[in-house]
Amino acid sequence: MTDLLSSPRPGTVDEIALTGPELTRSRAETDVLLADHGVTYGTDDATPGAPGWHLDPVPVVIDELEWTTLDAALVERAQVLDEVLVDLYGPRRLLTDALLPPEIVLAHPGFLRAVDGLRLPTERELVLTATDLTRDASGGWVAIADRTQAPSGAGYAMEDRRVVARVRSGVYRQASIQRLGPFFHALKLALQDAAPAGATSPRVVLLTSGPHSETAFDQSYLAAMLGLPMVEGSDLLVREGRVWMQGLDALEPVDVILRRVDADYCDPLELRSDSRLGVPGLVRALRAGAVSVVNPLGSSVLENPALLAHLPRLARVVLGRDLALPTPPTYWCGDDIARTHVLAYLDRLVLKPTARGSRSTTVRGWTLDRAARDALAARIAADPSSWVGQEPVGEPWATDTAAAVLRTFAVAHDGSYRVMAGGLARVAPDPSQQLVSGALGAVARDVWVLSSETGTLPDPWLNGPGDAGPQRAVSGISPRTAENMFWLGRYAERAGDTVRHLRALVDRWNDYHHSPRSVGGRALGALLAAADVATPATWPGATTRSAPLDLRSLLLDRSAPRSVARSVRSLIDASSAVRDQLSGDSWLPLASMERALTGARTEAPPAPDQLAAQVSAETAGLQPVLDRLLEALLALAGIGAESMVRDAGWRLLDAGRRLERAQHLVESLAATLTDVRPAAVDALVIESVLITHESVLTYRRRNQGPASVAGVLDLLLVDPSNPRSLTFQLDRLRDDLADVPTALRAPDLRDRLLQDVTDVLTELDPVAVAALVTDDGHRRHLAETLDSMRWRLRALADEIALVHFAQPVPSRTLDDTWGVESTDDSDDTDDTDDAGDPDREAGA
Numbered sequence: 013m014t015d016l017l018s019s020p021r022p023g024t025v026d027e028i029a030l031t032g033p034e035l036t037r038s039r040a041e042t043d044v045l046l047a048d049h050g051v052t053y054g055t056d057d058a059t060p061g062a063p064g065w066h067l068d069p070v071p072v073v074i075d076e077l078e079w080t081t082l083d084a085a086l087v088e089r090a091q092v093l094d095e096v097l098v099d100l101y102g103p104r105r106l107l108t109d110a111l112l113p114p115e116i117v118l119a120h121p122g123f124l125r126a127v128d129g130l131r132l133p134t135e136r137e138l139v140l141t142a143t144d145l146t147r148d149a150s151g152g153w154v155a156i157a158d159r160t161q162a163p164s165g166a167g168y169a170m171e172d173r174r175v176v177a178r179v180r181s182g183v184y185r186q187a188s189i190q191r192l193g194p195f196f197h198a199l200k201l202a203l204q205d206a207a208p209a210g211a212t213s214p215r216v217v218l219l220t221s222g223p224h225s226e227t228a229f230d231q232s233y234l235a236a237m238l239g240l241p242m243v244e245g246s247d248l249l250v251r252e253g254r255v256w257m258q259g260l261d262a263l264e265p266v267d268v269i270l271r272r273v274d275a276d277y278c279d280p281l282e283l284r285s286d287s288r289l290g291v292p293g294l295v296r297a298l299r300a301g302a303v304s305v306v307n308p309l310g311s312s313v314l315e316n317p318a319l320l321a322h323l324p325r326l327a328r329v330v331l332g333r334d335l336a337l338p339t340p341p342t343y344w345c346g347d348d349i350a351r352t353h354v355l356a357y358l359d360r361l362v363l364k365p366t367a368r369g370s371r372s373t374t375v376r377g378w379t380l381d382r383a384a385r386d387a388l389a390a391r392i393a394a395d396p397s398s399w400v401g402q403e404p405v406g407e408p409w410a411t412d413t414a415a416a417v418l419r420t421f422a423v424a425h426d427g428s429y430r431v432m433a434g435g436l437a438r439v440a441p442d443p444s445q446q447l448v449s450g451a452l453g454a455v456a457r458d459v460w461v462l463s464s465e466t467g468t469l470p471d472p473w474l475n476g477p478g479d480a481g482p483q484r485a486v487s488g489i490s491p492r493t494a495e496n497m498f499w500l501g502r503y504a505e506r507a508g509d510t511v512r513h514l515r516a517l518v519d520r521w522n523d524y525h526h527s528p529r530s531v532g533g534r535a536l537g538a539l540l541a542a543a544d545v546a547t548p549a550t551w552p553g554a555t556t557r558s559a560p561l562d563l564r565s566l567l568l569d570r571s572a573p574r575s576v577a578r579s580v581r582s583l584i585d586a587s588s589a590v591r592d593q594l595s596g597d598s599w600l601p602l603a604s605m606e607r608a609l610t611g612a613r614t615e616a617p618p619a620p621d622q623l624a625a626q627v628s629a630e631t632a633g634l635q636p637v638l639d640r641l642l643e644a645l646l647a648l649a650g651i652g653a654e655s656m657v658r659d660a661g662w663r664l665l666d667a668g669r670r671l672e673r674a675q676h677l678v679e680s681l682a683a684t685l686t687d688v689r690p691a692a693v694d695a696l697v698i699e700s701v702l703i704t705h706e707s708v709l710t711y712r713r714r715n716q717g718p719a720s721v722a723g724v725l726d727l728l729l730v731d732p733s734n735p736r737s738l739t740f741q742l743d744r745l746r747d748d749l750a751d752v753p754t755a756l757r758a759p760d761l762r763d764r765l766l767q768d769v770t771d772v773l774t775e776l777d778p779v780a781v782a783a784l785v786t787d788d789g790h791r792r793h794l795a796e797t798l799d800s801m802r803w804r805l806r807a808l809a810d811e812i813a814l815v816h817f818a819q820p821v822p823s824r825t826l827d828d829t830w831g832v833e834s835t836d837d838s839d840d841t842d843d844t845d846d847a848g849d850p851d852r853e854a855g856a
Contacts, residue, residue, distance in 0.1 A: 017074075017146075017418050017457075017459075018073045035069075035070070038069040038070075038179050039068070041069075041179050042067050042068075042179050043064075043067075045179065046064065046065055047606075047607070048599060048603045049174075049175070050588075050591070050598075050603065051168075051171055052064070052065065053229065054226055054450065065168060065450075065456060066441070066454070066455045067176070067455065068457045069179045070457065071176055071457055071458040072457050072460065074434075074459065074460070074462070082145075082420075083431045084336065085153075086143060086337065086420055086431045087428060087429045087431060088331065088335065089155065090138065090143075091330075091428070091429065092323070092327045092330050093158060093160065093314050094137055094424075096326060097138050097308075097311060098131075101128055101137075102129065106326065111325060111329060112319075113322075113344070116318045116366070116397075120313050120366065121276065122161070122312035122313035122316065123310060124309055127308070130308070130309075132206050132306070132308055133206065133207070133304065136424035136427070136428075136429070137308060138160060138311060139202050139307055139424045140162075140163055140307055140424075141158065141423075142159040142164075142165065142421050143337075143420050143422070144156050144157040144158075144420075146416060146418065149405075154339065154340060155338070156339070156340065158314060159419075160312060161274060161275065161312035161315060163307075165227075165435075166199075166230070166421050166432065166436075167230035167231065167234040167237065168229070168233075168456065169419075169434065169435060169458075171229075172436070172456055172457070172458040173192055173434075173458050176458040187462065188465060189460045190433035190461040192434060194433070195421065195423060196238065198423050200238050201425070202423050202424045203238070203240075204216065204268070205424075206304040208301050208303065208304055211267040215265060215266055215267045215268070216238075216267065216269075216270060217240055217241050217242070218234065218235045218241070218242050218243070218272065219245065219271045220232075220242050220243070220272050221273050222244055223585065223591075225272070227272070228588060231272050232588075232591035235592045236592050238270075241592060243490060245273070245278075245287075245288070245291050246490075247490035247491075247492055247493075248266065248294075249263075250292065250294060250297050251263065253296070253297060253300045255269070255302065258491060259490065260489065260753045261755040262488070262755060264488055267303060267304065268303070268305075269303060269306065271305055274312070275309040275310055275311070275312060277289045278291065278309060279292060281293055281296075283309075316366050317364045317366060317402070318344040318346070318366045320340075320342040321342040321343060321400060322344075323335065343361075343401045345400060346397035351393075354392065355389055355392065355393070357377075357401070358377045358380075358389060361377050361401040362374060362377070362401070362403075362404050363401055366397070366400060375388060376404075376446060414443045415446050415448050416439040417437070417438050417439075418436070418437045418459065419435050420435040421435060421436075434458070434459030434460065435459050436456065436459070438454040438457070439454065440454055440455075489593070489659075489660055489661050491817045492589075492817075493589075493590055493593065493661065494664050494817055495816070495817035496586045496589040497586075497590055497665045498664040498668040499582070500586040500590065500668065502669070502671065503579050503580075503583035503586055505669045505672035505673050506579045506676070507579035507580050508642065509676040510575070510576045511641045511642050513543060513680075514563060514566060514567055514576070515638045515639075515704075517540065517543060517563060517700075519635075519703075520532070520696070521563070524536045532696060534689070535694075538684065538697050539697060539700055542684045543566070545563060567609075567634060567638070568609060576641060577609050580609060580641075584602055587599075587602060590661070594656075595651050597655065598651050598652075601643075601644035601648040601651070602644070604644040605640075605644045605645070608640040612633075612634070658751075660752050660753060663749075664816070667752070670748065671741075671808065671809055674742065674745070675805050677705060677728060677736070678738065678805065679802060680701065680705070682795060685698075685721050685724065685725070685791065685794065686791045686794050686795040687790060688785050688791065694719075695719045698720075698724055699719060701728075702724065702727075707728060707736050710727065711724070711727055714727070721782040722782035722783070725782060725794075729773060730773060742773070746766060749812070752816060757814055757815045757818065762808065762811040762812060765807050765808040765811055772797060772804070776797060781794040782794065
């Protein structure tokens with residue numbers, strides 16, 4: 013593949029090229045690192061690395077001299093766009109002086125009349141901008157699009173650098189490459205500078221459309237880089253003329269919003285009434301000067317490709333000279349002469365709708381047959397002002413080179429703009445594909461801008477204005493974040509409980525399924541029944557298929573309610589929703605679990621008519637997968653225990669773990685110890701229960717005699733020193749909840765339910781309940797006691813949700829239908845519909 017973006021490489025970095033096995037190995041390592049870092053793109057699946065952010069480990073290299081020229085041209089372009097934006101929402105001299113046709117502005121959906129006349133308290137109105145570049149046939153740079161709504165990709169660019177620097181560490185350390193950090197530092201300063209007058213310690217948040225956004229990773233990575241809390245529209249409200257973030261116990265003021273939601277979705281009261289992504293009353297707060305939004309609402313009017321047809325003339329008015337960075341010749345069909353030209357050369361032009369997100373898409377005229385061209389010509393003639401024609405760059409119909417685009421980023425800084433030293437390069441995966449799109453599998457590449465300076469550059473994060481002491485911005489978490497942290501803990505514990513249970517079952521199966529009527533076989537039958545694993549009534553072990561298949565389902569089937577795969581999927585979803593709250597290392601074990609499950613899922617089970625030895629081999633093959641899953645879950649628990657501040661988020665995460673473990677323990681004991689069996693059978697069942705709850709070694713040390721139900725109940729229910737006991741979980745749960753602030757609802761019922769479970773447990777006599785057996789061979793009193801604790805624990809879970817996670821219903825217009833909308837800042841459509849989790853809704 014010909015490299016369309018790189019400039020000629022100096023001899024010192026010729027070795028960046030890779031071929032053959034070395035390239036294959038580097039690409040494989042890159043894919044693993046992307047998965048380990050939880051890099052995602054798209055909405056089909058939030059699994060780390062899937063559908064995936066595709067990255068080529070061979071970087072694009074641009075020499076310093078060429079970049080210096082390009083940097084200046086990008087600054088100049090950003091300044092022109094800023095001047096145009098200020099004029100369009102101010103005096104509009106460009107319209108009154110006939111320099112810009114009014115239809116291009118006033119009829120464009122990106123022009124928002126609701127914010128006309130509003131200004132940021134900064135020298136530059138356009139704080140953040142991105143420009144997509146490619147090279148023309150002569151090798152020169154050409155700007156093909158500007159992104160001013162809420163440019164995406166800066167987070168991906170930094171992550172690409174992080175991965176390539178590791179995969180190509182030898183070359184990276186030797187080459188002198190300009191760093192990306194100064195851009196992010198400038199962005200953080202620009203956000204603080206955008207705060208309303210009087211905000212001494214500006215509080216900045218990043219407004220996201222949610223974890224199901226196509227560019228959710230980019231948003232969360234950017235938030236982490238800048239130290240900003242991520243919020244959704246439901247986390248914010250407008251009260252007393254200003255914007256507040258809803259905390260668990262109080263409202264916290266918000267001064268600046270870095271938005272990643274399209275402008276018309278940002279306020280259902282004054283913009284799109286069907287939006288569920290925005291903040292009712294936000295525009296009113298903007299008018300009052302109580303909050304700043306970056307980029308400002310309405311800035312997407314600059315993304316109209318029709319503007320490119322007039323930008324050269326506008327630049328001459330604003331700058332007094334031509335733009336240094338050219339754009340392809342562009343013809344707006346609202347002009348009669350331009351439309352005539354477009355229709356005459358329809359088979360040689362790129363046709364673009366003037367409004368992004370409309371039903372019309374970019375069309376390459378040379379790819380159409382005669383009938384399709386005639387149909388397109390009719391559409392243009394019917395609505396000419398909605399189309400532009402653009403000369404293609406280079407020879408796009410060539411089949412020996414793949415299309416490539418470099419997205420550059422600029423941020424307002426010191427009255428001008430600072431450009432990221434590099435950017436985000438993307439290349440079409442195949443030369444026959446002429447469109448560069450992440451949805452179509454575009455491959456990203458890191459961009460290395462060479463520098464004549466040697467040695468390590470100073471870290472801009474350390475070059476502050478002096479030691480002013482710690483400055484904490486928004487310190488709390490929203491009810492939505494709190495809920496996700498709570499369920500993150502529950503799903504992690506649920507997955508671990510099921511893995512341990514399966515390990516015990518698989519071990520017993522491999523030992524005893526050949527002899528179902530033996531002591532071990534009868535114990536296995538009891539354990540399978542307790543796990544709700546189907547087995548034939550007589551299950552002659554040498555031929556049965558149901559138990560191993562059900563065990564595989566309990567491990568691998570995402571549709572099974574309590575399967576490991578379902579819990580891991582939900583765990584990853586919850587983690588994605590609170591990525592800004594977690595250590596980056598959290599994604600290593602998450603990716604490891606997903607790889608283990610995917611690998612096991614691709615290994616088909618033996619056919620039903622194969623021999624019993626193969627049945628045993630099937631279940632034996634699950635053991636390594638279970639071991640890997642447990643290792644990853646233990647690592648995740650260790651990261652949470654050792655790397656997280658003990659704030660409200662951690663308390664809720666731990667509370668979720670404790671509640672889930674308590675529920676599983678009670679349900680497990682009820683399913684295994686309430687029936688009376690022969691002593692030898694009970695001994696094996698008891699041992700499996702102890703193994704499942706990680707207490708078998710403790711039991712053996714403390715009890716020299718044979719295993720007993722009373723001894724198990726004492727260790728697993730009432731022993732306060734056993735970290736797996738119910739008493740221990742309740743104590744920790746009480747401590748956690750005591751440190752979680754409340755405001756919306758009094759915690760009286762929550763605390764009473766917790767105390768009720770504690771009281772039932774306190775009254776429990778393990779020896780007595782173990783000895784009380786009814787005529788039908790059932791420990792009914794034990795069963796009733798466990799059931800009493802079980803329903804109280806479930807009620808406690810529901811009450812925790814009501815106390816801590818309930819969110820006020822946002823304001824709405826009277827005719828609001830609250831439909832599901834699609835909005836994002838990326839190049840591809842982003843469906844933000846989230847059907848919810850039935851487990852959460854049921855308080856499971």
